[in-house]
Amino acid sequence: xxxxxxxGRGAGxxxxxxxxxxxxxxxxxxxxxxxxAVTAIPLAVAVGLFGVSFGVLSATSGGMGALPAVVMSxxxxxxxxxxxxxxxxxAGGQPIAAIAAALLLNARYIPIGISVARFxxxxxxxxxxxAQLVIDESWAIAAGGDGHFEQGRLLGAGIVLWLAWxxxxxxxxxxxxxxxxxxxxxxDAAFPALFLALxxxxxxxxxxxxxxxxxxxxxxxxxPFTPPGVPIIAAAGAALIGLARR
Amino acid sequence: xxxxxxxxxxxxxxxxxxxxxxxxxLGGRPLPSRLTGVVALLAPALLAALVATTALxxxxxxxxxxxxxxxxxxxxxxxxxxxxxxxxxxxxxxAALTRLIGLA
Numbered sequence: 001x002x003x004x005x006x007x008g009r010g011a012g013x014x015x016x017x018x019x020x021x022x023x024x025x026x027x028x029x030x031x032x033x034x035x036x037a038v039t040a041i042p043l044a045v046a047v048g049l050f051g052v053s054f055g056v057l058s059a060t061s062g063g064m065g066a067l068p069a070v071v072m073s074x075x076x077x078x079x080x081x082x083x084x085x086x087x088x089x090x091a092g093g094q095p096i097a098a099i100a101a102a103l104l105l106n107a108r109y110i111p112i113g114i115s116v117a118r119f120x121x122x123x124x125x126x127x128x129x130x131a132q133l134v135i136d137e138s139w140a141i142a143a144g145g146d147g148h149f150e151q152g153r154l155l156g157a158g159i160v161l162w163l164a165w166x167x168x169x170x171x172x173x174x175x176x177x178x179x180x181x182x183x184x185x186x187x188d189a190a191f192p193a194l195f196l197a198l199x200x201x202x203x204x205x206x207x208x209x210x211x212x213x214x215x216x217x218x219x220x221x222x223x224p225f226t227p228p229g230v231p232i233i234a235a236a237g238a239a240l241i242g243l244a245r246r
Numbered sequence: 247x248x249x250x251x252x253x254x255x256x257x258x259x260x261x262x263x264x265x266x267x268x269x270x271x272l273g274g275r276p277l278p279s280r281l282t283g284v285v286a287l288l289a290p291a292l293l294a295a296l297v298a299t300t301a302l303x304x305x306x307x308x309x310x311x312x313x314x315x316x317x318x319x320x321x322x323x324x325x326x327x328x329x330x331x332x333x334x335x336x337x338x339x340x341a342a343l344t345r346l347i348g349l350a
Contacts, residue, residue, distance in 0.1 A: 049331040068254045075258030080293060085257055087300050095253045101296075102257045106264050107288050111277060113268025120269045131266040186342030189316025192301035193337030196320055197330045199293040207283075208290040215291030216298040223303050231303075235295030242283030 032152025036141055040157035043137045048164035050079055054086070055172015057190060060182040063090030066173035073169040077135060077162055080198045081105040087191045088229040097229025104236050112139055119149040133158025207242060214238035312349070316341035 051073060058069035064086050072082055081102035088098040113131055116139065120127045133155055142154035182188060203209050215235035222231035277285070301317050302308050319340035323333040 046329060046331070049329075053331065053334055064250055064254075068250045072254045072258065075254070076261045078261055080289070081257065081261065084292065084296055085253060087296060089250070089253070091299070091303065092305065095249050098253050099256050099260070101292060103260045103264065104288050105292050106261050107285050109261075109265045110267050111282055111285055113265055114272055114276060115268070117269040117273055124270050127269040128262075128266045131269040132262060134265055184342060184345060186312070186316055186338035186340065186345070188300075189313040189320075189337040189341030190334045192297050192313060192317050193320035193323075193334045194330070195293050195296040195300060196317065197324060197333045199290060199297055200324055202290040202293060207287060211287035212290040212294035216294040219295035219298045220302065220308065223299060223308055224306050226306075228299075228303065228305060231299055232292060232295045235291050236288055238291035238295075239284045239287035242285075242287040243280055 029152040032150050033156035036138070036150070036153030036156025036158075037160045038156075039141050039153070040138065040160040043141075043157075044160050044164035047079075047137065047161050048168035051165045051168020052172040052175070053190065053194065054079065054082055055169040055174075056176035056179065057083070057090075057172075057187060058086045058169075059173040059176030060179055060185075060187055061086065061090035061191075062182075063087065066177060069173055070166070070169050073166050076102070077132065077165060078102075078106050078109070079135075079165070080195075083191070083194060083198075084232070087195075088232065090191075091228040093229025094227060097227070097233055100233045101229065104233070109134065112136075115139075115147065116142070116149045116151075116154060119151050119154075121151060130155060133162060135161060137161055210241055211238045214241065312341040312344040315344045315349075 054073065055066075055069055058064040058072075059066045064072075069082075069086070072085070076082055084105055085098040085102040088101055089095070112134060116131075116134060117127075119142075120130045122130070130151070135158065138154050138158040138161055139149075141157040142149045142151070144150055179185060179187075199212060203212060215238035218238055219231040219235045222234050226234075276282070297317075301313050302310065304311075316337035320333050320337040323336040328336070
């Protein structure tokens with residue numbers, strides 16, 4: 001919808017969906033960039049507030065600290081993995097457990113990256129840079145149905161969402177350092193609530209529900225016997241039920 | 247402190263490599279379908295484990311405390327289709343109030 005609007009607006013002034021020798025050309029990438037950015041604005045508000053929570057929790061829960069949290073938002077740009085690492089470190093888990101949990105959570109970006117691969121133009125370095133702007137939200141905005149993805153919309157949305165995520169994190173760490181005792185403020189209860197909200201969006205199939213229940217059971221069963229963080233890594237084994245399907 | 251930076255660096259570089267794997271290395275070739283099935287279930291399995299351990303875990307102990315009240319508030323907020331920030335705030339406020347009145 002937004003792309004149609006953006007093209008129409010551009011066509012009147014310069015050259016949006018221009019017609020050359022009777023053949024309609026695709027609109028220049030800047031129109032798609034702007035369409036993606038505009039579509040992403042409502043999501044950017046949510047992502048920015050999500051970044052604020054990451055900043056607050058990282059700065060106050062004792063696991064990470066302010067500057068590493070901001071650097072992580074700039075370089076990693078993947079909310080659930082960042083929260084996972086922060087919560088494992090806050091619980092006294094080993095660094096290797098935090099790393100493993102974050103990278104396993106981000107493994108979903110391999111198939112997502114494959115789905116957009118043939119729509120990203122340029123040499124290896126450009127495609128590497130563009131791939132960094134792929135997150136769940138920008139991917140959804142760029143999806144045109146039929147497995148087609150609009151590169152400009154992906155990049156426009158990705159840039160807006162990245163700015164919101166990093167900006168939110170900076171606001172969060174500054175605000176978080178001004179807050180008092182995290183437990184008295186109930187911030188330790190914010191982590192499970194947040195993971196639950198992220199989980200709900202992932203429960204779109206019966207195997208997903210099964211993997212979630214099994215993962216939670218594995219984690220609880222192992223908690224008394226292993227260092228913090230290990231039960232979460234072990235819970236990844238629940239994903240192996242995916243092998244049973246066809 | 248150095249450890250934290252090592253974690254930040256490895257997760258950052260690792261995530262960049264994961265995101266770029268499809269567009270740069272695989273060039274759109276699909277993964278084997280069995281592998282795709284497993285990868286798709288990693289996020290729900292890990293997120294559910296994180297819900298369980300952050301709600302009930304305290305080091306190596308399982309404890310029921312104010313965080314469970316917070317989680318209950320989060321469930322209600324989610325059922326009301328509240329945005330994520332409201333869900334998180336509801337949990338924090340419920341847990342803080344539970345502690346304030348000395349229930350848990």
